[in-house]
Amino acid sequence: AQTVTQSQPEMSVQEAETVTLSCTYDTSESDYYLFWYKQPPSRQMILVIRQEAYKQQNATENRFSVNFQKAAKSFSLKISDSQLGDAAMYFCAYRTYNNNDMRFGAGTRLTVKP
Amino acid sequence: DSGVTQTPKHLITATGQRVTLRCSPRSGDLSVYWYQQSLDQGLQFLIQYYNGEERAKGNILERFSAQQFPDLHSELNLSSLELGDSALYFCASSADTYTGELFFGEGSRLTVL
Numbered sequence: 001a002q003t004v005t006q007s008q009p010e011m012s013v014q015e016a017e018t019v020t021l022s023c024t025y026d027t028s029e030s031d032y033y034l035f036w037y038k039q040p041p042s043r044q045m046i047l048v049i050r051q052e053a054y055k056q057q058n059a060t061e062n063r064f065s066v067n068f069q070k071a072a073k074s075f076s077l078k079i080s081d082s083q084l085g086d087a088a089m090y091f092c093a094y095r096t097y098n099n100n101d102m103r104f105g106a107g108t109r110l111t112v113k114p
Numbered sequence: 115d116s117g118v119t120q121t122p123k124h125l126i127t128a129t130g131q132r133v134t135l136r137c138s139p140r141s142g143d144l145s146v147y148w149y150q151q152s153l154d155q156g157l158q159f160l161i162q163y164y165n166g167e168e169r170a171k172g173n174i175l176e177r178f179s180a181q182q183f184p185d186l187h188s189e190l191n192l193s194s195l196e197l198g199d200s201a202l203y204f205c206a207s208s209a210d211t212y213t214g215e216l217f218f219g220e221g222s223r224l225t226v227l
Contacts, residue, residue, distance in 0.1 A: 033214035043202060044116075045157075045218035052214070091156065095214050100170045101147060102206075102216050106156040 004094050006105035013082045014113050020067075021077045021108045023092030029053075034068065034075045035093040035102070040085075048090070051075065079110075087112045117141065120205050120219035128227055132193040135222045139186055139207030145169070146188040147216060148180055149204040157204065163188055195226045 003026045013019035025034070036048040051059045051068050058066050063080045079086055089109050095102040117140035127133055139146050148160040159172035163182035174180075177195075182188045192199060202223050206216035 035215060042220075043223075044220055045204065045206075047215050047217075050215055095216075097214075101159040101162050101172060103159065104157045 004092050004103050004105040006090075006092050006108050008108045009106070010109045010111070012111045012113060013079070013086075015082055015084060017082055018078060018080045019082055019110065021079075021090050021092075021110070023075045023077070023105055025073050025075065025092070025094045027073070027094065027096075029096050031097045033095045033097070034066075035095070036064070036066070036075075036077045037091045037093060037104075038086075039089040039091065039107070040087070045091075049077065082112050084112050084114060086110060116217040116219065118205060118207050118217050118219035120203075120222050122222055123220065124223050124225075126225045126227065127195060129195055129197060131195050131226075132191065133195065133224065135190040135192070135203055135205075135224075137188045137190070137205030137207075137219060139188070139205075140209075140217055143207035143209050143217070144186065145208045146182055146186070147206040147208070148174075148188070148190050149206065151202040151204060151221070152198075153201070160190070192224070197226050200224055200226045 005024045032053045034051045038046045038048045049061045065078045067076045089107045091107045092105040119138040121136045144165045147162045149157040151157050160174040162170040180190045202221045204221045206218045
């Protein structure tokens with residue numbers, strides 16, 4: 001069974017600083033997707049970034065980037081120049097190519113201090 | 115706006131009652147997923163439908179059932195409700211391509227008193 005583990009229940013960062021959220025996963029598949037979703041207080045689930053396992057290059061989206069280590073089954077999210085609006089729950093997620101369900105980690109609550 | 119519509123947004127009911135949550139996927143998406151998020155917890159996968167047929171099942175209780183209709187909208191039925199069923203229920207949809215991401219609705223917040 002595929003599992004996703006986020007070992008940091010809470011993280012805090014100073015505004016304009018950089019923070020890294022950790023995620024590990026367990027799978028026997030070789031092809032899959034990994035995601036980071038953001039859930040602000042509004043509770044809406046918002047896609048932050050996506051990585052396809054066959055791609056060696058780490059995905060980036062503006063201030064958000066990932067460090068994907070396939071052999072180590074690690075997928076961390078780096079947020080640069082943190083902003084107050086980045087404060088939210090962040091969920092790491094995994095999904096196989098066969099279009100079945102997406103599995104989520106327990107989440108990391110990020111606080112951004114002004 | 116993700117394009118996924120869920121109704122109702124909020125629902126308050128009593129133990130033992132039955133409710134139906136409705137979801138309209140993004141235009142063209144064939145897959146619909148239901149997730150349950152209890153207070154300050156992660157998302158638990160309940161069930162997936164693809165073009166009207168059940169595709170995958172997660173930790174869905176026997177008191178819960180779902181279906182996807184020919185127009186691709188889906189309904190999640192929750193019966194014999196218990197206090198512990200209070201949660202945010204998300205519907206998500208995905209395209210029939212290998213983009214992988216799910217598009218989430220705003221959720222239906224169910225409170226059982």
